Amino acid sequence: MKIVMIGTGYVGLVTGTCFADSGNDVTCVDVDANKIARLKKGEIPIYEPGLTELVIRNTQAGRLKFTTDASEVVPAAKCVFLAVGTPQREDGSADLRILWSAIESVAPHLATDAVVVIKSTVPVGTNAELASRLKELTGRAVDVASNPEFLKEGCAIDDFTKPDRVVVGVTRPEVGEVLSELYKPFLRTDHPFLVMNLESAEMTKYVANCLLATKISFINEMANICEKVGADINHVRKGIGHDQRIGFAFLFPGVGYGGSCFPKDVRALVSVAERFGIEPRILKSVDDVNVAQKEILFQKIRAHFQGDLKQKTVALWGLAFKPRTDDIREAPALVLIDRLLEAGANVRAHDPVAMENVRKIYGDKVTFCPTPYETLNGADVLAIATEWNEFRSPDFEVLRQKLRSPVIFDGRNLFDPEKMHRLGFVYSGIGLETHS
Structure with a gap:
């Protein structure tokens, strides 16, 4: 099946690549020419385990292509997926301006039997409004479907290829059949393909x-x-x-x-x-x-130093909002960094993949270290904000020797409190009895 994916962000790139890997002819479209140029060279703009290899393999096989020109590829597409950003407005509502702009760019080129599928997370009623706008723009009824994504960053490829369920919202059963055929290779273990109306699919996400x-x-x-x-x-x-x-x-x-x-x-x-x-x-x-809750670690650290953090140095392990991703959007670690810097503390930080993203925000206000242990040099305490596997079994003797005082504030409860007490650490987790 010929597929066009509008948007090469997290959802669009993973979805398009996985569809290509199952034998479909997929073209990913983005207005960012630099991103498209990088993708053509096999450079992936996001960190997702296994994605680079999958993109390169399918690009070389000719099943996965990238372009900035939707008009070249939309006319031949049976399914046009919209996987563009729907960021949050100041009032908390979803900003759909990018979505509507994408619609205007593809509408003139849609085949008469094309199905337009919203993959983006959108408020209830958006798909119905999309159908109305497409009719205004094309002068005919265009099939629209809602297909919310349920991908977890860090294991998105497994989530897509081995889904718990696939949800689609349609107005005609025939549209559901088209998408059922597309998802059939990923539903061989009897996981359900759930067809419902547009509003129910939007709400499900x-x-x-x-x-x-x-x-x-x-x-x-x-x-x-x-x-x-x-x-x-x-x-x-x-x-x-x-x-x-x-x-x-x-x-x-x-x-x-x-x-x-x-x-x-x-x-x-x-x-x-x-x-x-x-x-x-x-x-x-x-x-x-x-x-x-994002203030908890700072409150604990400030209380430990009796409210005075000036010239104190905090070693920080973990910057991404979760492990196996470089995504720092709304990350608790950033709240902690902000509070520590405001209080006059120094921050020495390490994350396996997210440091460059954080460096763009703080520059030299934070010292970024190539290894977890280097953050401990001259540090008064260690704080842990992300549960990366490489943080779970450190050399505690090295930790105790390097820290000025053996104090750990663990925001992910990685260690056993009794063991830490036996090893001579002051250890404070979340919801645990503090051992000192």
């Missing part, structure tokens, strides 16, 4: 992300309570997680969620609810708890 965000904010709030009353959140988490109605997924306490999806989608659904006269109290609380 938001509801899924908002529920996962709710679980994170909930367990973080419970962790904060545990820490005050002398309970251990790890024990509590196990106590509730074995209940099949609850489960363990997304019940790991930490310093808050970040990234491009959860913060934006929670606020966008709040905006949608308010537009329809509904007060989304739970969703607002989810966001409020998360914003406050």
Whole structure:
């Protein structure tokens, strides 16, 4: 099947590449000429394990192409996917200007039997409005479908090729059949292909992300309570997680969620609810708890130094919002850096892949170190903001020797508190009893 992917960001590039890898003829389109030039040379603008190899293989095989000119490739396409950004406005609503601009660029070139598929996360009603705009622009009815993505950064290729489910919203069964054929190679293990109306598909994306965000904010709030009353959140988490109605997924306490999806989608659904006269109290609380949770590590460090952080040096492990990605959007580590710098502290930081992205923000205000251990040179304490695997089993003797004082503030609960106490560390996690 001939496919055009409008947008070569995270979703568009992964989706287009995986479709090409299953034998389709895919062209990815982007207005950023520099990005397209890099992609043609096999240079991937994002960090995603396995993606570089997949892009190069399919480019060399001729199944995956890149261009800035939609008019050259849209006329022959059976499916035109829209995978452009829908960033957050100041009021929390989704900004759809890029989406509507993309529509205007492709509409004149659509084949009469083409299906336009929105892959971007968009508010309820956007697909219906898209159908109306396409009719105005083309003078005919154009098939529109909603196909929300459920990719996790760091394992997006596995998520796409081995999906839990594929969700599509359509207005005609025949459109669902076209997309079913496209996704058939990825649904060989009886995982469902769910067909519904446009509005239900749009809501499915938001509801899924908002529920996962709710679980994170909930367990973080419970962790904060545990820490005050002398309970251990790890024990509590196990106590509730074995209940099949609850489960363990997304019940790991930490310093808050970040990234491009959860913060934006929670606020966008709040905006949608308010537009329809509904007060989304739970969703607002989810966001409020998360914003406050990102301050936790700084509050702990400031309390340790009795409010005076001037000329103190903090070693920081982890900058990305989660491991296996270089994405720093809404990352808790950035909140910590901001607070530390405001308080007059020095920051020495390391992340396996995200340092260059953070350097663009802070420049020489932060010292970026090539290894985790180098951050410890002259550091008064160590703070951990991202749970990279390479941070889980450090040489604790080296840590103790390099740190001015053996103090660790762990925002991801990577280590066992009793073990750390035996090794002579002051260790403070999230929702754990502090050992000193």
